[in-house]
Amino acid sequence: MSIEQKGHSGSREWAVEARGLVKTFGHNHAVDGVDLNVKAGTIYGVLGPNGAGKTTTIRMLATLLRPDAGSARIFGHDVVKESQVVRQLIGVTGQYASVDEALSATENLVIFSRLLGLSRSEARRKAAELLEEFGLTEAAKRPLKNFSGGMRRRLDLAASLIAQPPLIFLDEPTTGLDPRTRNQMWETIRRLVKTGSTVLLTTQYLQEADELADRVAVIDQGRVVAEGTVDELKMSVGSSSLHLRIKNSQDIVNARQIVDRVLNVQSSVTAEGGKMTAPMAEADRVTDLLIALREAGIELAELSVQKPTLDEVFLTITGHGVEEDVSATPEQTHKEGEAR
Amino acid sequence: MNSGSIKPAHERQLRNKTSFIQSVRHSLTMAYRGLLKIRRTPEQLFDVTFQPIIFTLMFTYIFGGAISGDVKSYLPVVIPGILVQTVITTSVVTGVQLREDMDKGVFDRFKSLPIARIAPLAGALLADTIRYTIATLLTFTMGYIMGYRPDGGLSHVVIAGLIVIACSWAISWIFAFFGVIARTASSVQGISMIILFPLTFLSNAFVPANTMPDWLQWFVKINPISHLVTAVRDLTNSGTVGGDLIISLVGAAVIVVIFAPITVRAYMRRT
CATH class of the missing domain: 3.40.50.300 (P-loop containing nucleotide triphosphate hydrolases)
Incomplete structure (x- = not known):
């Protein structure tokens, strides 16, 4: 039938x-x-x-x-x-x-x-x-x-x-x-x-x-x-980012220069100090960065790689956030976008 | 999930039509649901329980002496009247409950199931016949307690009861229609009562029509409620079947023929 x-x-x-x-x-x-x-x-x-x-x-x-x-x-x-x-x-x-x-x-x-x-x-x-x-x-x-x-x-x-x-x-x-x-x-x-x-x-x-x-x-x-x-x-919003926390906050300026030079990017320092975020285009370069930091005698307290959250995705696509407290700084997202 | 994997869509036998037998089965299941709901919330039977008792007592003792000389000779007049009035008033609840039901989330599920579209409506209407049955039984019982002994005998009383139930079921399609198109349950109640109140009182249910002014008699005589009341009186009091019975049944059929399709259509459009 x-x-x-x-x-x-x-x-x-x-x-x-x-x-x-x-x-x-x-x-x-x-x-x-x-x-x-x-x-x-x-x-x-x-x-x-x-x-x-x-x-x-x-x-x-x-x-x-x-x-x-x-x-x-x-x-x-x-x-x-x-x-x-x-x-x-x-x-x-x-x-x-x-x-x-x-x-x-x-x-x-x-x-x-x-x-x-x-x-x-x-x-x-x-x-x-x-x-x-x-x-x-x-x-x-x-x-x-x-x-x-x-x-x-x-x-x-x-x-x-x-x-x-x-x-x-x-x-x-x-x-x-x-x-x-x-x-x-x-x-x-x-x-x-x-x-x-x-x-x-x-x-x-x-x-x-x-x-x-x-x-x-x-x-x-x-x-x-x-x-x-x-x-x-x-991915459409931006690449992953590298988060670094420096043990001695007086090293931060120095560390930032090294990061910018080795990764060839613009990093940013968060308000609390001692914390840096940098877009990470190539994962291989992180090894170079770590070696460079050790050579300069800068000690790291923490290192992490973060993919962008869907919050950032939503913010970027629609131009307005889902919730009031968008944890990720929009500025950073835009920079990542430019860097690509 | 325990029972293994799900049969893929393309391996299923699918039909876009619901057969008549399936429609009847779905309607009966929905009626079963209505009965379960009554069992779970028996307080919704308050009206069909107390209205027959209170109205029978009230009307018989208030009007009995004035209209028929004494209570006992008024009973054969008023019991069929109250029966028709009570049972038909009860059918308003169908519309009100349908409206309330349709606003609930469960109706979304019914609509998303591959069931006959008419089933939720037909089921609700079918389940409500239990209410009419209760009202009918109680009215006759009250009458009996007060001394009403219908000359037509038990079998004719039963037939009369069934006819009232059938006619109320037909009329409940009107209120079901209001229930489907109205926005709130209380507005259904409001509209229905405005229609029903004059219809039941401007009839021969409580008072013989020949005591009324001519213009009113004209309406009372064409009022379908009067015909139903007369039909019930004929059956219960003398066991005879007259033209009034035929008019009542034809009227009921006409109501169903008109209101069932427009109610179903309105219901489908709302959904």
């Missing part, structure tokens, strides 16, 4: 292909021409501040919102024309737990399982299995009103996994979770991908994208402003 053929003609390589997605709410261009390509079997991070259009994008991809313009395919199936097929391939975990508050954890999972076509006994088994897996067995019979935020998210994710969908959307899966629960959630997401799932997650946390995502799209004001692997994004 033609239906079956469609299933087989589906894309094997791309879990998500979105072209020029647009969604407007009144005068607000929530999503303004987003392109996304997500390879099957990977974790893809959509990174952006609040109100950037992340959730709206996910809702369009998950058939919850109809795009005003553009198109999107999930494993080769159009989200508008073949929405019911797409729904068989995805699991959605929303920003606000999409589970039934009035019911218990087991009842929630049983109902979702029944809706997905499992028999009564299969549904019971599946619910028990998932609760066990997500460490919710003890709370299985309690109403969700008494659940903590972390438990609710876990249940929500469990509910998304009933049909073992090949693509899972996670909208800010760890927002509002404490660090321990957040780490558990990350572990779960990594395990998911190991079993062959594709995960598309949104996050406002740069660290989260850094930890999890194979590729990242940075979204700002409804547009993708940068795309690539986390490393590529960091």
Whole structure:
């Protein structure tokens, strides 16, 4: 039958292909021409501040919102024309737990399982299995009103996994979770991908994208402003930098001259003194520098190499920071940019 | 995850249509969800429990003497009236709860599941028939305690009860429509009561129509509620089936035919 053929003609390589997605709410261009390509079997991070259009994008991809313009395919199936097929391939975990508050954890999972076509006994088994897996067995019979935020998210994710969908959307899966629960959630997401799932997650946390995502799209004001692997994004901002701390702060001027001469760059000294930062284009030169410093009798207290953080990436790309306290000095980033 | 790796998308058999049987199954599961919710929060049955008891007592003892001479002879008039009024008022809750439900996160999940689009609606409406059943049982029970002995016999009382439940279910589609298009649950309640209050009181439910002025009689006679009340009276008091019953059932069917599609369409657009 033609239906079956469609299933087989589906894309094997791309879990998500979105072209020029647009969604407007009144005068607000929530999503303004987003392109996304997500390879099957990977974790893809959509990174952006609040109100950037992340959730709206996910809702369009998950058939919850109809795009005003553009198109999107999930494993080769159009989200508008073949929405019911797409729904068989995805699991959605929303920003606000999409589970039934009035019911218990087991009842929630049983109902979702029944809706997905499992028999009564299969549904019971599946619910028990998932609760066990997500460490919710003890709370299985309690109403969700008494659940903590972390438990609710876990249940929500469990509910998304009933049909073992090949693509899972996670909208800010760890927002509002404490660090321990957040780490558990990350572990779960990594395990998911190991079993062959594709995960598309949104996050406002740069660290989260850094930890999890194979590729990242940075979204700002409804547009993708940068795309690539986390490393590529960091590279686009600047090379790694060398951080040095000098034991005797009176040596700093001397040390700085040596650094500038040997590495052939402009270094900078931080306000606290005794600390220097220099762009590091070639790692080999560091050996020369260390030898030169020893010959000059300058002792080092600490030496480290740092890749640029995603905070810097975001700042450079969008022109405004994600958070108020941008720890890295913007001046330094610009210098690195010039140095390249 | 324990159960091994996930089946890749291209190896799955996928269908873009939901079959009728699946739609029915999904709706029944959603109705089951509605029943579970009632069991978890039994306080939402307050209205269907107390309204029949209080209204039956109140109306019978207040109007009984004035309208029919004494309470006992008023019972065959007022019990069918209260039954229809109470059960139909109960159907407003369907719209209110639907609105509240749709604002919750769980509806996002229902929408993202490959289930029949009508299932969350149909399920909610189906589950609410339990409320109508409770209201119906309690009204008849109150009547019995107060001395109401319907001449039509038990079987006709049961049939009358079922007809009231069926008609209320049909009417609940109207309130479901308000529930889908309204912005807040309280506005659903407001709109519904404004419609329902005149409709139930400007009928022959409590007072015989021939005591009213002509212009009002005209409305009372075309009011579908009056026809339903008369149909119930015929069944319970004499075990007869008249034209009123047919009018009531046809009216109910017309409501479903009009409101079910527009409600579903509005629901889909909202989602």
